[in-house]
Amino acid sequence: MRLLKVFLFTTSLVFLGQAAQAETAPDAFDGVVNLNRDIVVEGDIVYLSDIFSGLKEEQNAAIAHSPELGKNVDLDARWLWALAQKHDVNWQPNSRFDTTSVSRAGQKIDADQIKNSVEVALLEQGLADGHQIEFDLKDRALEIPAEIEATLRVESINYREGQSRFSAQIVIPAEGRPVITKVVSGYLIKVVNVPVLNRRLSKGDIIRDHDINWITLKSTKLSKNAITDLESLIGMTPKHSIKPESVIRTNDLDTPxxxxxxxxxxxxxxxxxxxxxxxxxxxxxxxxxxxxxxxxxxxxxxxxxxxxxxxxxxxxxxxxxxxxx
The missing domain is CATH 2.30.30.760 (SH3 type barrels.)
Structure with missing residues (x-):
């Protein structure tokens, strides 16, 4: 540990000495150059002009590949100074705290957009009618680079009927050459439209057409005595108070x-x-x-x-x- 502290201290002295030497050296650069902070780039390449502002046009150069989406790359003062010297940029750090970070600009294609596209593709094959999609991963939102058009198309659908499983290949963007290809998978869950009350009704109240709303539920969530048709509700009266939007069972009702x-x-x-x-x-x-x-x-x-x-x-x-x- 003591040797490490001595090494860090010696390195700092060398670094500061080099900085002082650079300050006293003849100025070989023109113009004022500043370090950009919290840099967000578009595209696959990071350019020198992304790091420094005030460069001449001929000084701009590609220096690195862009970071992966969602990740930041931190650039410390020593690395930045070496970069400036390599490309004859008139900049030097004032201290070791002259740092910056680089990230790649992104955007999201939300889960609803993906779900709707997959549902349409399944419907076109006669598979999704009366069913609801449930992805293996709950949030299927995709983050893509900002420079790509945020549209998609479903390239292919595979469906295993016995297990009600599907997989779909998604291509981004929807038109032109594919840039991103993803595969999503999940289940088709059978759903039922269920009539429910849109307001609270109590014992003795008569259920009318205007008291009804419809909700969609997984069939596995319904008990055997759950009411799923309008005719079983209209003209009936609750045996007890029934909350709005709750599933109504046959034993909840009575003939008035x-x-x-x-x-x-x-x-x-x-x-x-x-x-x-x-x-x-x-x-x-x-x-x-x-x-x-x-x-x-x-x-x-x-x-x-x-x-x-x-x-x-x-x-x-x-x-x-x-x-x-």
Whole structure:
């Protein structure tokens, strides 16, 4: 460790001595040259003019390949001074803190753009209808160099039906000579359109057309008693409060009661072509089509009637019953 400290100290003295010597040397350069900081380049090559500003046109030269996307290359004062001397650039560091970094300009093709393109390619082959794409890697966004047009095309699709797996070759840009080729892969997941409520409804509320929204869910996320058709919802009432956008099950719903227990009802007595009406009191609650017990308030007798309307129950009598009465 002690030897390392001595080496670093000696190196610093040599470095500063060289800098001082350069300051006192005759000026062999024209113009003011400055070091650029946090350099971002486009293209495959880093040029001298990317590092220093104020150069003459004839001084510009290619000095290195651009860094990989997403990576920075740090250039220290010693390296920069050596570069300036090699190319006769009128610049020298004031201290070891005269540094810079180089990165390559990039842009992203987002995951949605890739997903949409792959879905279209799958649909064209009759594969994606009623399915949803799920990539093996959740975020399939691609970072590409800034100088390349951010468009893509799907070159080919491979699909294994038994496993519902696919792979797709993506070419960037969409037109012209391919610059970047990537392969993405994933699964086709079966999905179902499901009707849900767009507002909270409570027990006794009647579900109407305007109460419905549609959402798309993976079929594996649905229970066997989940409601997936509109006809099973319209005209029904919740057994309990149902939140909006939640999957509705058959046991969450009830047929609305057309007659409530202890309410007054109209009794329609039918016997052949004859029909008589009288008043009664419901001893049970009932929905349309239910058979309930009704107390005839005039005769004080109990009859069974079928609920046929709001507050209405029909009792079928044989003719001899009416004649006898």
């Amino acid at each position: 009661k057309a007659v409530n227990k202890n309410s007054l009802v109209t009794i329609q007595l039918n016997s052949g072509p004859l029909a008589l009406r009288t008043q009664g009191r419901a001893l049970d609650s009932g929905a349309m089509g239910d058979v309930i017990r009704i107390l005839n308030t005039q005769s004080n007798t109990i009859v069974n009637g079928t609920v046929t309307g709001e507050g209405l129950a029909t009792v079928q009598l044989i003719s001899s019953t009416i004649v006898g009465n």
